Amino acid sequence: MSLHTELLDYVERAHEGALLAPARLSQDALNLVLRNGVVLTVRYAAPDAYSLRWRTSADIDGVELGIDTAPVHPQLETTPNHLHRADGxxxxDPLTDPRRSPQENLARVIDVLGRDPQLADFGT
Known part of the structure; x- marks a missing residue:
């Protein structure tokens, strides 16, 4: 079973109430629309290699935030995972940890984005 399929099953079981629409699998991602209009695209290549990108329905100009584990920012205390802010x-990364399971990381992201999609509570 692919990791995206496992995450789909997990989200449908544990986070159905957080979703505005049914979760959808695409060729390389899990796509979620949260109740507050956040559109979250979840991509996992491995349990410790992921990209999570989101925007709100109000972000018609393409403003997007995201977390990924590309090892390109060694100066950050959470390397390899890091947060891409709306300003570029x-x-x-204030939300995920590659040592946690994909389900744990996704649960944290869904929970926080449901309340604070711009991560204002995290000083971003």
Missing amino acids: SVAA
């Missing part, structure tokens, strides 16, 4: 800057 990069910061330490």
Whole structure:
């Protein structure tokens, strides 16, 4: 079973109430629409290699935030995982940890984005 299929099953079981529409699998991602209009695209190549990107329905100009584990920012305390802010800057990742399971990381992201899609509570 692919990791995306496992995550789809997990989200449908554990986070159905957080979704505005049914979760969808695409060729390389799991696509979620949260109740507050956040559109979240989840991509996992491996349990410790992922890209999570989101935008709100109000972000018609393409503003997007995201977290990924590409090892390109060694100066950050959370390397390899890092946060791409809406302004294009990069910061330490306040939500995920590659040592946690994909389900744990996704649960944290769904929970926080449901309340704070711009991560204002995290100083971003």
